[in-house]
Amino acid sequence: MKWSFQKACCFMIMSAMLLVSVTGVLNAGTTGKISGQVVDKKTGAGLPGATVVVVGTSLGAAADANGNYFILNVPPGMYSVRASVVGYSAVVQSNVRVLIDLTATVNFTGNYALQEEAIQAGEITVVAERPVVQPDISGNVANISATEIQNLPRTSVQQIIDLQAGVERGFVIRGGGRDQINFAVDGLSLRDVATINRSAASATRRSTKCKCRPAVSMPNTATCAPVK
Numbered sequence: 001m002k003w004s005f006q007k008a009c010c011f012m013i014m015s016a017m018l019l020v021s022v023t024g025v026l027n028a029g030t031t032g033k034i035s036g037q038v039v040d041k042k043t044g045a046g047l048p049g050a051t052v053v054v055v056g057t058s059l060g061a062a063a064d065a066n067g068n069y070f071i072l073n074v075p076p077g078m079y080s081v082r083a084s085v086v087g088y089s090a091v092v093q094s095n096v097r098v099l100i101d102l103t104a105t106v107n108f109t110g111n112y113a114l115q116e117e118a119i120q121a122g123e124i125t126v127v128a129e130r131p132v133v134q135p136d137i138s139g140n141v142a143n144i145s146a147t148e149i150q151n152l153p154r155t156s157v158q159q160i161i162d163l164q165a166g167v168e169r170g171f172v173i174r175g176g177g178r179d180q181i182n183f184a185v186d187g188l189s190l191r192d193v194a195t196i197n198r199s200a201a202s203a204t205r206r207s208t209k210c211k212c213r214p215a216v217s218m219p220n221t222a223t224c225a226p227v228k
Contacts, residue, residue, distance in 0.1 A: 029100055029101050029184055029186070029187035030075075030100065030186050030187045031072070031073045031074055031075055031076070031100065032074050032075075032076055032098040032099050032100055032101065032102050032103065032104060033070060033071065033072055033074060033098075033102070033103045033104070034054065034070065034071040034074055034079075034081060034096065034098060034103070034104045034105075034106055035068075035069065035070035035071070035103055035104075035105060035106075036052075036068075036069065036105050036106040036107040036108065037063070037066070037067045037068050037069070037107050037108065037109060038050040038052065038063050038067045038069065038083045038085070038108040038109075038113075038114060039067050039108065039109050039113045039114070040088075040113060040114065040116065041113035041114060041115040041116075042115070042116060044109075044113075045067070046063065046065070046066040046067020046068065047063060047067045047085050047088070047114060048063055048064065048065045048066070048067060049062055049063060049085065050062065050063040050067060050069070050083055050084070050085045050108075050114070051063075051083070051084050051085070052069045052071065052081060052082070052083045052108075053081070053082050054071060054074060054079050054080075054081055055079065055080040055081065055082050055092065056079070056080070057079075059071050059073070059074055074098045074104075075098070076098050076099055076100050077097075077098060078095060078096065078097055078098075078145075079096045079097075079098060080092050080093065080094040080095075080096065081093050081096050081106045083108045083114060084114075085114055087116060087117065088114040088115060088116055088117060089114060089115050089117050090114075091108055091112055091113075091114055093106050093108070093112060093127070094127050095127050097145075099143050103135075105135075140165075140166070142164045142165070144160065158171065
C-alpha cells in the first residue's frame with residue numbers, strides 16, 4: 001500500500017512538471033515589449049499618469065510616478081505609439097518596430113517630450129529612430145521583416161536564410177548542422193528529435209568499433225582497441 005502511494009505521488013509530480021514545461025514552450029517567443037519614459041518638455045520631469053497607447057490596438061499603459069511605462073505582449077510588427085496627458089499636447093511616434101522577445105524603447109523626451117498647452121491644439125507626430133545598439137541583445141541576431149522578404153529575389157525560406165552572415169548551404173549555421181540548430185515557429189520548437197537521435201546513435205556506433213587481437217602474455221584472452 002505504501003509503495004503504491006509513493007508511485008502515485010511520483011506520477012503526479014512528473015505530470016505537473018511536464019505540463020509546466022510544455023506550457024512554457026508554447027507561450028515563449030511570440031510577442032515583444034515597448035517601454036520608455038514620458039516627460040515634461042519644459043521641466044524635464046516625468047509625467048505620472050501619462051497614457052501611452054499603441055495606435056490601432058487595445059494595448060496601452062499608464063506611466064508611473066517617474067513617468068516610466070511599459071507595454072507587454074505586443075505582437076511583432078510596425079506601430080505608432082501615442083502619449084497624452086490632460087493639459088499637454090499629445091505626441092505620436094511612428095515606425096516603431098517591435099520584435100519577438102525584444103524591447104522597443106520609445107522615449108517621449110527631448111524634442112519628443114510633451115509640451116504644456118493653454119489652448120487645445122493638434123497632436124504632434126514624429127518618426128521613431130531605430131537605436132544603433134539594442135541593449136537587450138547579448139548575441140548576434142538577424143531580424144528580417146515581411147517587407148524585406150518580399151523585396152528579396154528569393155523564393156524559399158532556405159534561400160533567404162542562406163543570405164545571412166555565418167550561414168552556409170544546407171542550413172549549416174556557424175558550422176552547426178540541422179541536428180544542432182533549433183527551429184521555432186511562433187515559439188514552438190520544430191526540431192526533429194528522431195533525426196537527432198539517429199545521428200547521435202550513428203556517431204556512437206562509429207566511435208565504439210574495435211579491433212581485437214590475441215594477447216601474447218595471457219593465453220585465451222584478447223585485447224581490443226578502437227578502430228581509427
